[in-house]
Amino acid sequence: MQLFYAPEGRLRLTLEDRSHLDVVPAWAAPRTHPDRYLSLLDSKGKEILMLDRLEDAGADNVEVLRQELRRRYLYSQVRRVNAVRMEFGATYWSVETDRGHRDFVTQSLQENAQWIDEEFLLLIDVEGNHYQVKPVSALDPESLRRLRSVV
Amino acid sequence: MQTASLTPGGASAPEIPLIDVTSDLDEDGLYGVRRLVVTATEVTVSTPTGVPTCRIALSDIAKARHDPLVSGGRMIVTLKNGVIIPVVNYSLAVSEKFSEVARGIEQLSQGEELSIDMHEELKRCPKCDRLLPEKDGPCPVCVNRSKTLWRIFGFLKPYSRATTMLVAGSVCTTALNLIPPYIQKQLVDGFTEKTLGTNGLLQWMALWLGIALAGSGLQIFNGRLMTYLATHISKDLRASTYRAIEYLSMKYFDRKPVGAIASRVTQDTDRVWHFLVDGFPFFITNSLMALGVIGFLFSIDAVLAAAILVPIPFILLISVRYWKPISNMFFKVSQRMARLHMQLNESLSGIRVVKAFVSEDREFKRFDERNKAWQQAAMQADQKWYTAFGMMTFAASLGALINWTVGGMFVLQGRLTLGEFIMVNSLLIMVYGPMQWFAQVNNWFSRAMAGAERIFEVMDMTPESNRELERTLDIRGDVTFDAVRFGYDKSNPVLKNMSFDVKAGEMIGFVGRSGAGKSSTINLICRFYEPDGGRILVDGVPLNEINIANYRSQIGIVLQEPFLFNGTIAENIAYGKPDASLEEIMVAARAANAHDFIVSKPDGYDSIVGERGVQLSGGEKQRISIARAILHNPRILILDEATSSVDVETERQIQEAIGRLVEGRTTFAIAHRLSTLRNADRLIVLERGEIVEMGTHEELMKRRGVFCNLVETQRAVTEIIGVGN
Structure with a gap:
């Protein structure tokens, strides 16, 4: 199989004698199995094939896939918590992420701060954007203390 | 709501921005600001310093659309020469706005009038600059306390x-x-x-x-x-x-x-x-x-008074210092309690499945975990509270100590x-x-x-708008959809540009796969939602000019899962006409083929249904629901898959009842079983929110198009099931 952008900006998958345009990579279980089971869908949403691991795509294709995934999954990883304040049911966050600085609000933390496992905390802001804290213990002590004060 | 409305080219100078919006992600998916400006001639995306990252002439654009990604989206433009260009990335915070912009760009590129909803939503509180939990919503910190207070006192x-x-x-x-x-x-x-x-x-x-x-x-x-x-x-x-x-x-x-x-x-x-x-x-x-x-x-x-009041600031200090953490802890307790309740509710209502899969132990483990979590939180909160309370009690008893010491001395001195x-x-x-x-x-x-x-x-x-409108209408039953566009959220239209004409008394069947837009069309006819674009007319009158209560009182619905309220069968049939006499109710029930099974219940029409009442089968509920619609005597009737999962005889009875019900009324019906739509005057076949075919059953079968395909697939499936049996 071969994955490449042709024409520019459109992911193409050539598999044996068939070529699919506008291929969409989609994680099957992004929360519980974050780096496994990647499904490649055609432009109509039908699965072409599933990769057990990203690396199974072959060295040439992995970079293209990574690029497409990063563009498609606009989650961000929280690296530092600058400030957290809980007021009147709303929680105001100021964080540094792998995509840069971000301020956001979450409401009813009971539903919107989800512990996927001991080390993986998912925050969902009022607009539905996802912020992942993973692994939680990798945060610096100050960030951790701020985080623990609300969740 | 503010609607931009300008004709491209025409009067406006080319450099005047018709659309001017900012996104919150850059080309590499990092948080950053990108400004997108659309003038009468071109689309430009630039960095905050003014460096353009993308520039496209409007005349080159064939299509523009919002491409939904996970936790965000991007705008994609297809040029007339077929080249596809990603224009700008954005997070969910602004994706609704950009999906409107994409529509706007498309309108402008096709020389149409720009008509999109470009209402700029308030994201931060204008007073304290905090992010707002809901766009355009109240800032929980700065709400006008005194105004709210006065309103409460009202x-x-x-x-x-x-x-x-x-x-x-x-x-x-x-x-x-x-x-x-x-x-x-x-x-x-x-x-x-x-x-x-x-x-x-x-x-x-x-x-x-x-x-x-x-x-x-x-x-x-x-x-x-x-x-x-x-x-x-x-x-x-x-x-x-x-x-x-x-x-x-x-x-x-x-x-x-x-x-x-x-x-x-x-x-x-x-x-x-x-x-x-x-x-x-x-x-x-x-x-x-x-x-x-x-x-x-x-x-x-004065001296004694001042002395004994010394501990008061300490009491206030303790309570202020401890209040926040303690109330947070009690909040946590209530959260944990809610979680336990949820778990309990779930496992008990699903007890059949729990038992069938022998997962009592697993469910108990989950219950026990949450139970322990609640206990832990409650214990910590209460222990903290008692600590704080003890400290306050000590400070308070200090007051008495001071009084006995200082006051006692004053008594000894004779002061x-x-x-x-x-x-x-x-x-x-x-x-x-x-x-x-x-x-x-x-x-x-x-x-x-x-x-x-x-x-x-x-x-x-x-x-809901139009509650106040004066205009009422005695509906004949002509219904017109004129270029109707609708989506539950705007960035994702479910109905696109839908137009059709229905004559009074006609029966229309909607056909299509799930998600094709059948239910949404019905919802719009009931006016549960407003279309985002286009018009719906009844007897030539735009729907948004008619009093909504007046309009709905002339519509009847038989739902997929008939909802019966707690109460008697008679009350349920008379829901739309509470003053109906029992005779009227019985006439309706007879027409709905429901009379016979109702009178054979011990309490007849007075049988209680709903949660605490007698159990009714699906077919019985449907016929009660049909009787309700017959008694209501609507001008426009909605049937949402009225026959499903019932035996052949019941289905025949229901079909017969429906046959009586639809007579002389404009009827819109959805049914997954295509054979049940044979009675419809016309069928409208939907695919992805658009009408792909329209005509009578025979016409569509002859055309050998989408409908014919659906019918044949279904027949094949039925045959397979038949062989299996």
């Missing part, structure tokens, strides 16, 4: 006499409470100075008895008055909140889970009336009392009489008692404000 207005009496009563109670310490002083001084005779003693005691009687009487009166106020105000609050919610549009109900809406009616109103009836009078009377007592103390001996000392001691308790609760007043206040905000937010929300 609920006291119908009870102004009772309220005045309550306040007056509380002030009197306070004043009365100050007298017994004074009597004690007189008595003790009388004893020590031997100036008091038996007569004098008895006189003082008579006064004390009188005060005790008056005080208790006043307390009973106040208590009863307070209960009167509390129940009335909570009733009023619940009623107005429920009324406001009832009139909200369906979009609101789609967004919020039923539990969250219900909690506004019960919990939020609770917070408000608690504050009005408990918190507020508590605050007023105790502040008065504290001030009165402190003044009194100073009038007796204070023993009576005065005893009086000070009694007054002391009156200050220190309520002091421990003062820090809570702020909390009561905040909670009440938060609750009030949520209630008022619902009350202030625009109700």
Whole structure:
């Protein structure tokens, strides 16, 4: 199989004698199995094939896939918590992420701060954007203390 | 709502921005600002410093669309030469806006008039710059406290006499409470100075008895008055909140889970009336009392008064310091409790599955985990509370210690009489008692404000439009869709440019795969939602000009899963016409082929249905629902898959009932089983929100298109199932 952008900006998958345009990579279980089971869908949403691991795509294709995934999954990883304040049911966050600085609000933390496992905390802001804290213990002590004060 | 409306080229100069928006992600998916400007000639995306990252001439653009990604999206433009260009990335925060922009670009590139909703939503509070939990919503921190407070007090207005009496009563109670310490002083001084005779003693005691009687009487009166106020105000609050919610549009109900809406009616109103009836009078009377007592103390001996009040700042400090963490902890307790309830609810309602999969142990483990979590949280919270409470008690007892030390010394020096000392001691308790609760007043206040905000937010929300409209219409039944566009959220249209004409009395069947837009079309006909674009006309009159209640009263619905309210069968049939006589109800039930099974129930038409009532089969419920529609006698009828999962004989009966029901009415029907639509005058075949075929059953079969394909697939499936049997 071969994955490449042709024409520019459109992911193409050539598999044996068939070529699919506008291929969409989609994680099957992004929360519980974050780096496994990647499904490649055609432009109509039908699965072409599933990769057990990203690396199974072959060295040439992995970079293209990574690029497409990063563009498609606009989650961000929280690296530092600058400030957290809980007021009147709303929680105001100021964080540094792998995509840069971000301020956001979450409401009813009971539903919107989800512990996927001991080390993986998912925050969902009022607009539905996802912020992942993973692994939680990798945060610096100050960030951790701020985080623990609300969740 | 502000709608941009400008013709491209025409009068506007090419450099004037027609659309000007900012996104929050850069080309590499990092957080950053990109500005997208559309003029009459081109689309430009640039960095904050003005460096363009993308520039496309409008005349080259064939299509522009919002491409939904995970947790965000991007805008993609297809050029006329087929090249596809990603224009700009954005997070979910602004994707709705950019999906409108994409539509706008497409309109402009095709030389159409620009008509998109470019209302700029408020994301931060203009006052304190905090992010808003809901765009354009109230800022929970800066809500106009005094305005909200006045509005809350507005609920006291119908009870102004009772309220005045309550306040007056509380002030009197306070004043009365100050007298017994004074009597004690007189008595003790009388004893020590031997100036008091038996007569004098008895006189003082008579006064004390009188005060005790008056005080208790006043307390009973106040208590009863307070209960009167509390129940009335909570009733009023619940009623107005429920009324406001009832009139909200369906979009609101789609967004919020039923539990969250219900909690506004019960919990939020609770917070408000608690504050009005408990918190507020508590605050007023105790502040008065504290001030009165402190003044009194100073009038007796300023030095002693100052000395015994020393611990008060410490009490306030402790309560302020501990309040926040403790209330957070109690919040956590209630969260954990809710989680346990959820788990309990789930596993009990799914007990059949639990047993079938022998997963009792696993369910118990999950239950036990949450149970323990609740216990842990409750224990920590209560332990912390007792620690804080103990510290406050200690500080309060310091007051007594100081009084005995300093006051005792003053008595020894003869600066204070023993009576005065005893009086000070009694007054002391009156200050220190309520002091421990003062820090809570702020909390009561905040909670009440938060609750009030949520209630008022619902009350202030625009109700379904057209409730106020005067225009009524006796519907004949012509229905027209004119280029109707609709989506539950705007970035994702479900119906695109849908147009059709229906004559009065016609029966139309909607056909298509799930998600094709059948239910959405029906929802629009019922006016549960407003179209985002285009018009719906009934008898040539635009729907948004007719009074909504008047319109809906002429529409009947037989739903996929008929909803029966708790009550008798007769009441359920007469839901749309509560004053119907039993004769009318029976006529309708006969026409719906429901009469026979109803009378064979022990209680006949008086059988209770719903949660506590008799069990009805799916087919029985459907026929009751059909009878309800027949009695309602609508001009426009909606049938949502009225026959599903019933046996052949029941289906025949239902079909017969429907045949009677649709006669002479404009009918829109959805059915997954295509054979049941054979009676329809015309079929409309939908695919991805667009009409792909329209015509009679025979016509469509002859065309051998999408419909024919669907029919044949279904037939094949039925045959396979038949062979399997």
